Amino acid sequence: MVLVVVLLAGLLTATPATATGRQTHTGVIDGAAFRVETPERWNGTLVLYSHAYFSDGLPIPPEVWLANRKETEHWLLANGYALAASDYQGRFGFAVEPALRDQIAVLDWFERNVGKPRRTVASGMSMGGGIAVLLAERNPRRISGVVATCADLDHLAPYNMSLDVTFAIRTLLAPGEDIDLVLADDPAASTQALLTAIERALATPEGRARLALAGAFANLPPWRHAHHAPPVELVERIKQQAAWAEGSASALGPAGRADLERRAGGNPAWNVGVDYGRQLARSSQRGLVEEAYRAAGLDLGADLARLAAEPRIFPDAWATGYMYRYAIPRGITPAPVLTLHNTADGGASTDQENWYAAQVAARGDQDRLRQLFSDRGNHCAFSGAEEIVSLRTMFTRVETGRWPDTSPGALNAEVAEFGPEYQVVTNFGDFADAVLGPSFVEHRPAGLQRASR
Structure with a gap:
């Protein structure tokens, strides 16, 4: 029987829900809604997802997001990965500071009520990609790897x-x-x-x-x-x-x-x-x-x-x-980091990747960083297949201690193995969908204008 779990003011209550062959947990911790999904057979890896900047007043779906695309969420659960996320206290706006607290609260809840993950991969989109990097820097013993897509890194x-x-x-x-x-x-x-x-x-x-x-x-x-x-x-x-x-x-x-x-x-x-x-x-x-x-x-x-x-x-x-206290990573890479960015992203500048690589070169381990680029205009314009391949790349790095082949040719071949339902790309602006082919490419971004350091 699935349990829908509600956590309010530190008190745990549970109510039954319809059985689905796996478990769904939802609730509130210190004013922040959360959702946890566990597969029928958990492989021991948890993906802790951080959502993007939500502008107040936009018609954002009310559910707590667990991945950038639904196809990604479904694939992860079907392949044995557990998923967790907080909606952050307040949900909207520049919620970096509460996210750093609320995401760890969800991780604490997961460890108490589901089990201690063998590996926890922090992932995130846009503002959430920067949050994922910050979570790893601030919790080095709890985050095994980071996948930051279309991320604002220097907030x-x-x-x-x-x-x-x-x-x-x-x-x-x-x-x-x-x-x-x-x-x-x-x-x-x-x-x-x-x-x-x-x-x-x-x-x-x-x-x-x-x-x-x-x-x-x-x-x-x-x-x-x-x-x-x-x-x-x-x-x-x-x-x-x-x-x-x-x-x-x-x-x-x-x-x-x-x-x-x-x-x-x-x-x-x-x-x-x-x-x-x-x-x-x-x-x-x-x-x-x-x-x-x-x-x-x-x-x-x-x-x-x-x-x-x-x-x-x-x-x-x-x-x-x-901003320096809460929103700017140091680049120390206590865990490996993989980033994914569109080559012509003006929403979260592609040039952020240039800046972050320099921070890692100065303070971290360059072998723990891989930066991938998708040859498209727009912000966060990735297919489910491209996101899944990026996550699989990090899973391999975490599990083996070595990066697999991250060349565009190798990655595009992996993407091409997925069916057309995984190749849908949304154009943020008119929110139109289209099936597009793999688009990983070599790219060298320009220097970030007006970096924090």
């Missing part, structure tokens, strides 16, 4: 880069408008003003050139759609890059930033001392900006001078300290 960098993008939009495309970029009096109104400025700018060559400049400060790629090849024509490239800028302004701009400011006790981001001319010079999108400015007949130097003359934004030191 401070996206907020600084979003500040750069929105600072340029406000300065160059909405001068004189009442837009608060941080600690906004009316976060929704400031966000809407930024989105309106982007849409207005897309209508003219001059506006598009300045959008390309703003996007270049965060290395936003000019490729947004997971199901299509990268665009070639200039206007379409800027439109797709601008879609990333809209996402940044929505999720990390004034409205999205308000949640972090509440948690951190102030504004952790800044652009004091930033030389935007230097930032453009090292941007992976410098060529796109120069092409757009030539097409518009604009003076790039004059716009950079306008940015240089604009008053800067200072951080609140205690809020920045909050």
Whole structure:
């Protein structure tokens, strides 16, 4: 008989549910919902999953997620793996700090009520990928391996880069408008003003050139759609890059930033001392900006001078300290780490992989890190087969102490063995699905703009 377990205020109660041949446990620990699924024959490995950033108000399914895709969840259970996850206290927003506590509480519950895993692999998507890395660093004896997909690894960098993008939009495309970029009096109104400025700018060559400049400060790629090849024509490239800028302004701009400011006790981001001319010079999108400015007949130097003359934004030191305490990994790799990223991800910059590899080189064991790339635009645009192959790679590393072949050819051959139901890729934005072939590829990401260190 399956037991649906409810844990409230430290008190354990159990109620019967319909038998299914395996066990399902759900409940609440210290205000955070959790779910545990155990297979009919457990192989001793637990996958502890950390979910992505959920924006308040979005129609997120109410169940606690156990994997990025349902196909992945089903395959893991069918092959003997147990799954567990917390929904984090509050569920929505920048919930890194509570996640680090709530995920370990679920692991504690699992060990008391199901059994002690021989191996625990922490996995996660987007913000959750960074959480998985942090869990391993903070609990070195309890996490055996990490699989971080489309991960924000340096959680401070996206907020600084979003500040750069929105600072340029406000300065160059909405001068004189009442837009608060941080600690906004009316976060929704400031966000809407930024989105309106982007849409207005897309209508003219001059506006598009300045959008390309703003996007270049965060290395936003000019490729947004997971199901299509990268665009070639200039206007379409800027439109797709601008879609990333809209996402940044929505999720990390004034409205999205308000949640972090509440948690951190102030504004952790800044652009004091930033030389935007230097930032453009090292941007992976410098060529796109120069092409757009030539097409518009604009003076790039004059716009950079306008940015240089604009008053800067200072951080609140205690809020920045909050990010360093809870949200930035050191790269010490007490357990092996495997990362998976789309080559043109502007939601959680692919360049985060460059930064994290440097942290591991400085403080960890480089042989414990493998970084995989899928040749697609979009954020977290992976098939179930690609996720499963990535997890199997980590299972092999944990069980044998050696990495299997992680070359794109070997990985793509493994992906191709799965049926079409495992090859579905979702395009986040319109949430359309399409069956796509394997896409692992060699890739060298650019340097991360505005890294925390």
